[in-house]
Structures are given as C-alpha cells and as structure tokens.
Amino acid sequence: MPPPPTFTRKEREFQAREELILTHARRLLIDKGFQAWNMDQLAEAVEYSKGTLYQHFTSKEDLVLSVATASLKQRADMFEKAAAFRGLTRERCRAIGFACCEFAVSCPDYFHVEMMLKSTSFWEKASEERRQAHAFQGARCWRILNNIVVEAMALGDMPRDQFTPEQATFSLVSVTVGSHLMSQEPQLRVQAGITHPLLSVRRNQDLICDGLSWKPLLRDHDYTETDERILREVFPHAHLWLKADH
Amino acid sequence: MPPPPTFTRKEREFQAREELILTHARRLLIDKGFQAWNMDQLAEAVEYSKGTLYQHFTSKEDLVLSVATASLKQRADMFEKAAAFRGLTRERCRAIGFACCEFAVSCPDYFHVEMMLKSTSFWEKASEERRQAHAFQGARCWRILNNIVVEAMALGDMPRDQFTPEQATFSLVSVTVGSHLMSQEPQLRVQAGITHPLLSVRRNQDLICDGLSWKPLLRDHDYTETDERILREVFPHAHLWLKADH
DNA sequence: ATCTTTTTTGACTGTTAGTCAAAAAAATAA
DNA sequence: TTATTTTTTTGACTAACAGTCAAAAAAGAT
Structure with a gap:
C-alpha cells in the first residue's frame, strides 16, 4: 500500500502556482534587473492579483531571494556532479571551476541578485524561512568544495602546514566571485x-591553486585532456561557450 | 599681480555647500546604507531644502555615486603613495595590498556602494558627468597597479610568457575585490x-602573486621587514587594525 | 438550495523620489 | 535709498510603487 500523499491537491496547486510566479519573476530579473518592474506587472504576467502574490511571499525582496535560492540550489547540484568526477583532487577542483562557469551561463540572474544580497536592508525584508533556505544551499556549495580541499591535504596533494583547508577554500571562493x-x-x-570572461575566471582559479601548491601544478601538467574529459563526462550538455573558449 | 580667481565667491560657496551635502550623505551611507534614509532627511540634516539638493545632483543615485567617487579618489591617492615605495616590484605590489586594506577601513561606505554600482539601473539614474568622474578614478587605480606589473615583467621579476601584464593585474584586482x-x-x-578579514585579503593577494611566479616567492623570502617598512614609511598613521593583524 | 469557510481581488494607504510655481534673496538700476 | 530685475531657494505637489485589507467570489459542507 502506498503511503498517503504528503500533500493535498490544494497544496500541490499552491506549490505549482509558486513555481509559476518564480518562473515569471526570474524572467523579469534577467531581462530588467530588480528595479525596472513592479509587483503589479508581475501579477498581470502570472494572471493573478497582487494580493495573491503576497500569499506566497512577504515582500518583493522575499520573492527575489527565493529566485536566487533556486539558482543557488542548481549551483550546488552542479558542484555535486562535478565533485564526483573521477581523477586527482586538483582535477576535481577544476571540474568545479567548470561548474561555476556553466552556472554563470545558465543562471545569468544570479550574480546580479547576489550583489543585492550584500545590502542589509534586502535581508531584513526577506522572511527568516527564505533566509535559511538560502544559507542552506550556500553551505552545500561550500562543503562540497571544502571536502575536496580536505581530501587534497589528506592525500598530500596540497601542503597542510601553511593553511587550513577552510582558508584554502575561502581563497578559491573569493577569487571565483571576484573574477x-x-x-x-x-x-x-x-x-x-578580456574577450572570454569565463576563461579569465578559470585562469584565476588556476593561479590560486598554483599559489596553494596544489599538485600537479599548471607548469608540471597538461590539463587539456582533463578539461575534455570534464566536458564530456560531467557537462555533456554544457552551453557552447565552454567549447568556444578553446 | 595674481591671476584672476577662477571661481567667483558664489561658485566657491556653491562648491562648499556641495561638500557639506556629500559629507552628510556619506555619514548616512555608512550608518544606514542606501535605502534607510531619504532626501528629506538629508535636506533637514544639511539645513537646506530638498529642491536645493537637486541643484547639485540629478538624483539620489547621482549623489551617492559622487560620494563613491570621492572615496575612489582617496583609494587612487593611497595607491599612488604605495606605488612610490622603494623596493622590489613585489614589495611595491605588497604596499598596494596594504593600501587596499587601509582604504577599506577608512572608507567603509565604499564597498557597499560598489555593489550597487553593478546594477544597471543605478548607473542610468546618475549623470554622465559623474559617471565619467568615477571611471577616471577607477582608471587611475588600474594604471598604478598595472605599471608595477609591467615593470616587474620588464625587470624579470615575473615571467612574461604566460600572461600579459593586464591579465596579471586583472587577477590581482579580482582576488582583492572578491576577498x-x-x-x-x-x-x-x-x-x-575568519577572524581577521583584512589579513585574509592580503593572504589571497600573496597566493595570486605566487601563482604568477612574482619573485621573490613567499617561500623564498621573509616579508616581515618589508611589511614593517611599508607601515612605517607609507602608512604611518594607519588605523590600528593593521598592527592588530600581526 | 443554503449556509460556512477559504481564497482571491483590486481599491486604498503610506512612503518617497523628483518637480515646479511661488516666495525670498541678491543684484542692478534709478 | 528705493524700485526693478534676476537669481536662488523653498516646500507643497505629483507620480510611482510596495504592501494591506475589507469585500466579493469560489469552494466546501450540510
């Protein structure tokens, strides 16, 4: 006997509507940023009234944070896939570098929103629930990368006497976001x-890895084959840009 | 006979009032961010009417951009001082690293505003004049750092076969902002x-420099004395944090 | 068919950036 | 000094928009 469904029809419809709202909001975010659209327009687009939107989200910020968290979850998912790549620790780190780039292309709204997330007033207007959901996905991304660094140190691929794994992970995160x-x-x-922005990102990641003495260093090893394998095995459907970079 | 003054009394008074407005706006930015104050409050603080504010700035964004540009100018000035440090190219780069940290402390508003500058709608609301002023100071910062990189390559302190100077400069800028x-x-x-945020910033800069093979590498050279000299010669009045880091 | 509960709606409120006609101040002329 | 013109300042006003809530509509129960 199957377990009774956790959600009633009503709840499922409610969730479906939330998806609908999020989809349209993401479209608006990508096309217009944050300011250049309002809740009335969104309400019209989804064919519900403004009041209904506010049954799902406590504020415009709450809604936008929700879109961002959905993207962040995608990033964590991609990281997970990349981390499962079979190879040296630095090769797996490299796979995550590719994941970052693929993410940047498939979620072009995210970095724009992430900027707004730096503003305190933004967070204040979002609900505690959504804040936690965002923190959770952020922590997932962190953990996946950090685990690889820990493993690298355990295996002797990276010296452990200069930095803690967390410091090394922090460096990688910083350079990626900054780039x-x-x-x-x-x-x-x-x-x-700069003609290929995403190539610059990965090059800077390489520099940090070299700086961390993460073996094998760039000058001791040709990563061309690794890169091809990553693209083939981890991101077979990757956007064209990945290939265009080469 | 002295040359006739370029500015009339009226013009000087106008400029003085602009300074006054900028000072108060900076205070508000530091204390409350961008959203949590409005033009009426600022008008009251400077004891002029709102209409008068709009004789100086075309919009709230225009005003805030102006505050940011003033900060950015300070950064460029600090960079200039740091770049004049007498020593190896990598030591001079290091001096700029310290300048970044000192700047972050003395202009705590800047990074917050810089985030907003990523949003297109922000730029659209600012006047062309202010946009150019900001670009000008940004270009100054870039040039100062880039010149050191160029010199490093010319002197053989950094290999020239892997990156252009501009790519190396870009890496340093990215890691700094990201950190x-x-x-x-x-x-x-x-x-x-992370207990000392600014120390993390400088450590990441070191990693990039090492990654770029900028000699002398961290493991080949003890920079303790350099750091002390930088603090003494370039930033004698540096905020306490600089010392607290050590 | 009637009553009760839940959901949806959009007119309404409060806030704030930005405007502009009128008032005040400064400059000029008589 | 006084009258007139020009410039500057002012704050009430407008428009835009996030968020609310009483009333209407829909769904569900009897």
Whole structure:
C-alpha cells in the first residue's frame, strides 16, 4: 500500500502556482534587473492579483531571494556532479571551476541578485524561512568544495602546514566571485583586454591553486585532456561557450 | 599681480555647500546604507531644502555615486603613495595590498556602494558627468597597479610568457575585490573561520602573486621587514587594525 | 438550495523620489 | 535709498510603487 500523499491537491496547486510566479519573476530579473518592474506587472504576467502574490511571499525582496535560492540550489547540484568526477583532487577542483562557469551561463540572474544580497536592508525584508533556505544551499556549495580541499591535504596533494583547508577554500571562493564580478565590469573588460570572461575566471582559479601548491601544478601538467574529459563526462550538455573558449 | 580667481565667491560657496551635502550623505551611507534614509532627511540634516539638493545632483543615485567617487579618489591617492615605495616590484605590489586594506577601513561606505554600482539601473539614474568622474578614478587605480606589473615583467621579476601584464593585474584586482566581499559575508566568515578579514585579503593577494611566479616567492623570502617598512614609511598613521593583524 | 469557510481581488494607504510655481534673496538700476 | 530685475531657494505637489485589507467570489459542507 502506498503511503498517503504528503500533500493535498490544494497544496500541490499552491506549490505549482509558486513555481509559476518564480518562473515569471526570474524572467523579469534577467531581462530588467530588480528595479525596472513592479509587483503589479508581475501579477498581470502570472494572471493573478497582487494580493495573491503576497500569499506566497512577504515582500518583493522575499520573492527575489527565493529566485536566487533556486539558482543557488542548481549551483550546488552542479558542484555535486562535478565533485564526483573521477581523477586527482586538483582535477576535481577544476571540474568545479567548470561548474561555476556553466552556472554563470545558465543562471545569468544570479550574480546580479547576489550583489543585492550584500545590502542589509534586502535581508531584513526577506522572511527568516527564505533566509535559511538560502544559507542552506550556500553551505552545500561550500562543503562540497571544502571536502575536496580536505581530501587534497589528506592525500598530500596540497601542503597542510601553511593553511587550513577552510582558508584554502575561502581563497578559491573569493577569487571565483571576484573574477566573475570584475569580468562583468565593462570598463575593466576593456582595460584588461578580456574577450572570454569565463576563461579569465578559470585562469584565476588556476593561479590560486598554483599559489596553494596544489599538485600537479599548471607548469608540471597538461590539463587539456582533463578539461575534455570534464566536458564530456560531467557537462555533456554544457552551453557552447565552454567549447568556444578553446 | 595674481591671476584672476577662477571661481567667483558664489561658485566657491556653491562648491562648499556641495561638500557639506556629500559629507552628510556619506555619514548616512555608512550608518544606514542606501535605502534607510531619504532626501528629506538629508535636506533637514544639511539645513537646506530638498529642491536645493537637486541643484547639485540629478538624483539620489547621482549623489551617492559622487560620494563613491570621492572615496575612489582617496583609494587612487593611497595607491599612488604605495606605488612610490622603494623596493622590489613585489614589495611595491605588497604596499598596494596594504593600501587596499587601509582604504577599506577608512572608507567603509565604499564597498557597499560598489555593489550597487553593478546594477544597471543605478548607473542610468546618475549623470554622465559623474559617471565619467568615477571611471577616471577607477582608471587611475588600474594604471598604478598595472605599471608595477609591467615593470616587474620588464625587470624579470615575473615571467612574461604566460600572461600579459593586464591579465596579471586583472587577477590581482579580482582576488582583492572578491576577498573583501567574501570576508564581509557573515556566513562565510564562520565557515572559513575568519577572524581577521583584512589579513585574509592580503593572504589571497600573496597566493595570486605566487601563482604568477612574482619573485621573490613567499617561500623564498621573509616579508616581515618589508611589511614593517611599508607601515612605517607609507602608512604611518594607519588605523590600528593593521598592527592588530600581526 | 443554503449556509460556512477559504481564497482571491483590486481599491486604498503610506512612503518617497523628483518637480515646479511661488516666495525670498541678491543684484542692478534709478 | 528705493524700485526693478534676476537669481536662488523653498516646500507643497505629483507620480510611482510596495504592501494591506475589507469585500466579493469560489469552494466546501450540510
């Protein structure tokens, strides 16, 4: 006998409507950012009234945070897949680097929203529930990468006498976020002569790994084959940009 | 005979009032962020009417951008001082690293505003004039660091066969911004066990420099004395944190 | 068919960025 | 000094939008 369904029809319909709202909100975020649309427009788009939107979300910020968390969950999922790549620890880290890039392309809204998340007033307007959901997915991403670093140190692929694994993970996270952000900046892109932003991101990750003495170093090893294997095995449906970079 | 003054009394008074407005706006930005104050409150604080504020700035965003540009100018000035440090190219880069940290402390509003600058709608609301002023100071910062990198390559302190100077500069900028941002994030701070955020920033800069093979590498050279000299010669009045880190 | 409960709705409120006609102040002329 | 013109300042007003809530509609129970 199957267990009784956890959700009633009503609850399922409610959830489906929430999905609908989130889908439309994401579209608006991608197309227009945060300011250039309002709740009335969203209500019209989903064909429900504004009051109904507020049955799902406590504020516009709460809604947008929810969209961001959905993206972040995708990132964590991608990280998980990448971390399962079979190879040296640094190769697995590299797979995560690819995951970052694939994520940036498939969730173009995310980095824009992440900027807003730095503002205290944004968080204050979101509900505690959504804040926790976001923190949870963030922690997943962290843990996946950190586990690889821990393993690298355990296996002797990275020296353990200079940094804690957490410090090394922090460095990788910092350089990744920073590179993504900076390579979006039009002015900097011109100054630095960046034509392939995502390639810059991965190059900076390489620099940090080399700085951390994560073996094998870039100069001691040719990662071309690794990269091809990652693309084949982990991201067979990756967006074209990944190949275009090479 | 002295040359006729470029500015009339009226113009000078106008400029003085602009300073006054900017000072109060910066205070509000530091204390409350962007949202939690409005133009009426600012008008009251400076003891002028709202209409007068709009004679100086085309919008709230225009005003805030102006505050940010003033900070950015300070950063460029600090960079200039740091770049004049007498020593190896990597030591001068290190001096700039310290400048970044000193800047972060003395202009705590800046990073918060920089986040908002990522949003297109923000730029759209600012005047062309202010946009250019900001770009100008940004370019100054870039040039100062880039010049050191160029010199490092010319002197053979850094290999020139792997990266252009601009790519190397971009890496340094990325890691710096990313580290500052990430070390503000409370969640990440706990996960990574960060107690001295600014120390993490400088450590990440070191990692990138090592990754770039910028000689002398961290493991080949003790920078303790350099650091002391930088603090003494370049930032004699540096905030206490700099010392507390050690 | 009637009553009760739940859900949806959109007109309404409060807030705030930005405007502009009128008032005040400053400059100029008589 | 006084009258007139020009410039500057002012704050009441408008428009836009997030969020609310009483009333209407729909769903469910009897």
